[in-house]
Amino acid sequence: MARITVSVKIFAIAVGLLLLMSIVALLTARMTRTVDAQLRTVAENYDPAADQLARASASSLERALWLRRVLMEGLNDDAQVNELADAKKKMEAADAATTAALQQARKHINDQIADPLDFDDNIKLARLDAQLEMLVMRRDSDFRRLIDAAMIAAVAHDRAALDRILPELDRERDLLTTRLQQYRDQMQDISAHALNGTRAYQHQTLQTSLLMLLVAAALGLTVAAAVTMGVVRPIRRLVAGAAAIQRGELDTVIAVTSRDEIGQLGDAFNKMVDELRAKERIRSTFGKYLDPRIVEGLVDRPELLSAAGERRLMTVLFADMQGFTSISETTTAQALVTIVNRYLTLLSAPVREHQGVIDKYIGDAIVAYWGPPFCDPANQAIQACLAALDMQRELDTLRAELPDLLGVKRYLPTIAVRIGIATGEAVVGNIGSDLTKNYTVMGDTVNLASRLEGANKFYGTELLVNEATAMAVQGRIELREVDRFLPVGKSEPQRVYELLGPVGNTPPERLARRERFVEGLELYRAAQWDEAHAVFTALATEDPTSAIFAARVEQLRQEPPDNWTGVWTLTEK
Structure with a gap:
């Protein structure tokens, strides 16, 4: 089993958490870039196409107004040629603006169809582009023919021809205006759908980011908790083992499940317990031959072995x-x-x-x-x-x-x-x-x-x-x-x-005999043999010591010593 230190485990937890957070950040950044690209697409293609269609509709109305002006000047016998020409020029400019707006709208639509980033609306865009193409073709054929005929009649002041052309021209104008409005509404709907899709994807991105963050946090915390428990569990075993040793349970053995510093500490703890058991056996064995406190001193304080007297x-x-x-x-x-x-x-x-x-x-x-x-x-x-x-x-x-x-x-x-x-x-x-x-x-x-x-x-x-x-x-x-x-x-x-x-x-009687013995002892030391003998003899029946002193006094009375000091010399141990 390879030895992995606690510091390496802690570092691995930190690196793992950092790696998970980095992955979440990268995924979030990638999804955010997608949202930005979608917003840019909406801003560069969808919205401009809708704007161009709106501009085409406005230009078409402006052209219709100037066409009406031209026709009205044509019905007026007193109209000046230059006024008629100016109105015609402005009508043609409005017509060119309408054509340009429609071409720009189609360009943005086709650019979006060609863009790999889409909102699953290419079919709608293609259909709209085809409709716009048909509209342009019709405007360039029938409507253009009517306009040309109306212009000829206006220049010739042919009222009868104008009366015949104007209703048909109004129908074509109204049809063109209606279709332009429809196509503009379709483009706006497509643009709104794309924008709503972007918003939905943005919301999904936020939810996904939060979910990935939670998953990463849960995974990181789970791994960290597992590693932490792998570190804490042996420490708890050590604490429990130390408490058991404190209670005197010297058969305690700590399970060593790792080779890190905690595992080394567990090995050291088990060795310490082995030594304690050995010392306890020494105390138990030699305590029968020596006082346990001396054995304890010799075992726990070796310096006592070299202690001088x-x-x-x-x-x-x-x-x-x-x-x-x-x-x-x-x-x-x-x-x-x-x-x-x-x-x-x-x-x-x-x-x-x-x-x-x-x-x-x-x-x-x-x-x-x-x-x-x-x-x-x-x-x-x-x-x-x-x-x-x-x-x-x-x-x-x-x-x-x-x-x-x-x-x-x-x-x-x-x-x-x-x-x-x-x-x-x-x-x-x-x-x-x-x-x-x-x-x-x-x-x-x-x-x-x-x-x-x-x-x-x-x-x-x-x-x-x-x-x-x-x-x-x-x-x-x-x-x-x-x-x-x-x-x-x-x-x-x-x-x-x-x-x-x-x-x-x-017992009081022992104290009473003591007082009488003290009296006899004082008489004995004062060499008053007769009085001392009487006291000791009176106590001899109940007190062996008094009997011994009575016999000693009798001996001294028979053979009085010289220079008596009251000290008795023992001749045997």
Whole structure:
């Protein structure tokens, strides 16, 4: 299929319309010239012939008057010879004028008969010419004879001869006048018929021109509309395809029916859709291994692949299944995989719902982070804490599903989760080799989150956060300060807090225990061992953390430390 560009199509439409208009103009001009020729013929032949016949009729009457004058002078005995001669001369001049007019009339008639442009009246003209010829012959014979006889009688003053000739002469004169009038009327009728024919042809020319103009316009518009639709239809398909793509219908394919620029655009559109489908397959496939937002960034923003590490304020979460080792020892491999997959599915959902990014799975552990560009930096700590609270609630769902997952109702494993959250500076970027990279976070904040997750087992808690996180969520999350401790491998002590629940949605008894625990903690830091022990012992039955502190205070009371600062050093991760 030859390639015809849109510009060529548009130019062809213009040329076609111009050609049609030119043909109409030429036909109209040709018909107009025919009308002009007909009008010229009427003016040069028909009208002059009628005029000459009228002149012949007038000259014939004038000749008759001068003949009457001659005859009257002849009857007058006292008439002068010169007067008679003058009247005779004028009569002869009028007679010559009549003859000349008739000859000119016949000439115009014969010229029209010989003209190829006629009005289908040559037969009438020929008949009229024959009648005029007969008239001339008769006038030149009988009428001329009578005139000659009358003139002889007039010169001889023969009254008796004149009285005999005059009636016959009057009859011939009247007959000649009548026939001249008839022939003139016939010529006028023929001329009027020719003029009416010209007018009719002129009207027909106008109608034909208008009809050809309408036909040319309709034909041109039809062709232009067909070509235009051939251009517009693919554009409409492109618009519909773009709308379908916007709705997410990536199976859309545009039919390409031309090789012009629109066809090239359709090919480009289909290729673009193919790339979008490929990118969507990448998102769908790798979204199961990486956070979809990271996949989207890698697919849609390739510059992210070469992004250098940046220091940003981030919030990092570590979540680990409590007692995973014992569970793995008491369940089959298939059951363990089923439990872990369901566990990771349920606990990953809150992270994504609260704009977090799951960095990786380490066995049963979940590592996630919050921060720019994936969420609002001002709300990242709050989102992380809300996700952690929701993860605890998702465990209730998993516990309810365990009988169905394992196919047993007794001796079900105990499943719990320990979560550590830390907010602080971290390095964010692509980490890895030239062949394999991971867009992740690293640094002291990440390590601290891991230490906080592990510290839960030393404090009997499930959700621990560092001081920066606690400061960021004040007023939104209920917290309890647990301790100031020195993690393994750290040189600076950390204040650690336990998440209790959202403000306004935390059981009052937990808040009451928190107040009593804070009192005991202050006594503990003040080295008032007996008073602190009493407070923690009173709370120990309902609060595992208080029980741990009661045992710790008992140890400190037995072996009081030197230079007590209230900081507890952990010896295990």
